[in-house]
Amino acid sequence: MDAAAGTRGARARTGIAGLLLAGLIAATSLGSFGPPAGAAAMKGPDSVADTAANVMDAVVNISTSQTVAPSRSVPTPELPPGSPFEEFFEEFFKRRQQQQGEDNAPRRVSSLGSGFVIDQAGFIVTNNHVIADADEIYANFADGSKLKAELIGRDTKIDIALLKVTPEEGKPLKAVKFGNSDVLRVGDWVMAIGNPFGLGGTLTVGVISARNRDINSGPYDNFLQTDAAINRGNSGGPLFNMDGDVIGINTAIISPSGGSIGIGFAVPANTAVPIIAQLKEFGEARRGWIGVRIQQVTPEIAESLALGRPRGALVGAVTEDGPAAKGGLKAGDVVLSFDGKEVKDMRSLPIIVADTPVDKEVEVVVVRKGTEEKLKLVVGRLNEAEVAAATPEAPEAKPDAPKVETQKLLGLDLAELTPELRTRFKIKDELKGVVVMAVEPGSVAAERGIAPGNLIVEVNQEATATPKDIENRLEALKKDGRRSALLMVADPEGQIRFTALPVD
Structure with a gap:
């Protein structure tokens, strides 16, 4: 190598070293070395082993059994005499019926779920669907003991059941307490303990993914959503905060495959606690x-x-x-x-x-x-047995009915209520308002479900008796700069609802 080449090589090495040094300084100034800003907040919680050890013994596996009726036997098909398959089918169904005769006695089936002790006296909380239709219920504890449980009460609306076991002499039960679920924020760490797929004492950790979820399972849906792994068998188990307080009862998952995909739901503690207290005192929910x-x-x-x-x-x-x-x-x-x-x-x-x-x-x-x-x-x-009566459809006007003078407003043909119209649409005597005779197809009124036979009782909380009353009210709203009119609409049976229609 000549001197010039050596000099060029030395300069190249010096340039590379300079670039590396400059890169190191730039990287250090940008925080690329060491944890980035906020990394402490991004990592998982410190070990939950101490908290888990403190609450694990209070979580139980719930096993149930029930008697199911035998399946119906399949009758032997009738085949034409001399059919080539006659002998084959007779032999096949003869063996099948003999086997069914042996299995025709009522069978016992079992299922598994989770629960947790809330009182050393032996009260245990689980989901109602875990113990529904069960003939026998047992609580299986972490130490291997097994106690028969009595159903104290259930609430199907939020899927909660309260059980009671009698602790063995000299073996007090470990109990956990409820925390305040209202203070939870999205992103708070939680842990679930339960019996997924029969694997008792399983712990998973995640965060609160969302609050106040409505999954259309009942009228009081207010679920906590978590990505802590929850699978079949976790139902009825507790969802803990990092202090070891129960802040939810694991109840449902979304799972196309049947396994956890990180979308689980728990009944919030603040929703469950008053219901559990009522089940304990009355054996039923009193809302x-x-x-x-x-x-x-x-x-x-x-x-x-x-x-x-x-x-x-x-x-x-x-x-x-x-x-x-x-x-x-x-x-x-x-x-x-x-x-x-x-x-x-x-x-x-x-x-x-x-x-x-x-x-x-x-x-x-x-x-x-x-x-x-x-x-x-x-x-x-609340009387849970109360059921709203179905609203009958308004009858069609008779072809020979006398012509009624109408006024077109808001996409509606409106008429003053008369005894004849009250009879035609079977409108209750105590109802007052302006009758809807027809609804313009494709109008906003049609989209909002207004139908012939309905009454416009009020417009923006002012009573109406004639179409002219409605027209005057609409003009006043336009002068006030309002874009919509609030209509109180009644069906012939008197069921009231409100809807807003554009005034233009």
């Missing part, structure tokens, strides 16, 4: 009730009522002589808070009311005709 039918406040309804934004629950109808009626609540009121709790939307009001103790006097904040008012009412008890 609050006020006697209203409600509907969602849509953006159009919010605009028509000058609410600013969709919020609260709109009262569509009030049960006569019910707690709400006695407390002064009226159709058209928008409930903003109940017993000091904010009513964010329609779905939250039934949950709040159901969790309120029966016979408690509460304050209700409503918006009525643009003004906020405070009312007081005493919460009643």
